[in-house]
Amino acid sequence: GYEPCPDLIAMVRELSFSRLSSENPNHHLRELDQLCSRFASTSVTRDTLKWKLFSYSLAGKAEQWYTNTVGNMNDNWDELKGNFCLEFFHLSHFMAQKRDIRCFQQREGTHRRGMV
Numbered sequence: 001g002y003e004p005c006p007d008l009i010a011m012v013r014e015l016s017f018s019r020l021s022s023e024n025p026n027h028h029l030r031e032l033d034q035l036c037s038r039f040a041s042t043s044v045t046r047d048t049l050k051w052k053l054f055s056y057s058l059a060g061k062a063e064q065w066y067t068n069t070v071g072n073m074n075d076n077w078d079e080l081k082g083n084f085c086l087e088f089f090h091l092s093h094f095m096a097q098k099r100d101i102r103c104f105q106q107r108e109g110t111h112r113r114g115m116v
Contacts, residue, residue, distance in 0.1 A: 002044045004052055011035060012053045017088075018060040025088040029081055032057055047077040054080070062088065 004012075012035065017028040032050060040046045058066050065087055073080045 002048065002052060004049070004056075008039060008053070009056050012056045015057045016059045017057055017062050019062045019065075019088055023088070025085045028057065029084070051075060051077050051080070 012032070015028065015031050015035065017023055017025065032054065033046075036046055036049045036053065040049055044052075055063070055066050055070070065084075069083060069087075070080070073083070
């Protein structure tokens with residue numbers, strides 16, 4: 001099977017996600033996807049590359065979560081990604097986004113696209 005080179009692993013480790021409240025799992029996954037898109041090849045799919053590199057991008061409690069969860073995923077990247085977001089998307093981020101949407105006000109003198 002495919003094994004990533006040490007330089008690529010080092011680059012992924014720089015994206016480290018450790019479950020801090022300030023970290024957003026969606027941003028982390030997007031950064032991992034962007035990195036993997038630069039190294040995808042005909043010999044390995046992008047999802048396989050993300051699957052192989054994902055564990056190297058985790059630290060602390062996130063790494064512990066991965067170790068306890070990965071065996072139940074059957075090499076399904078979408079399932080792993082979904083469970084990761086459910087586990088680490090903090091309720092405080094959700095509530096802040098909900099509040100921002102509920103309290104949204106259009107500034108006077110500005111127009112929404114398509115509305116004049």
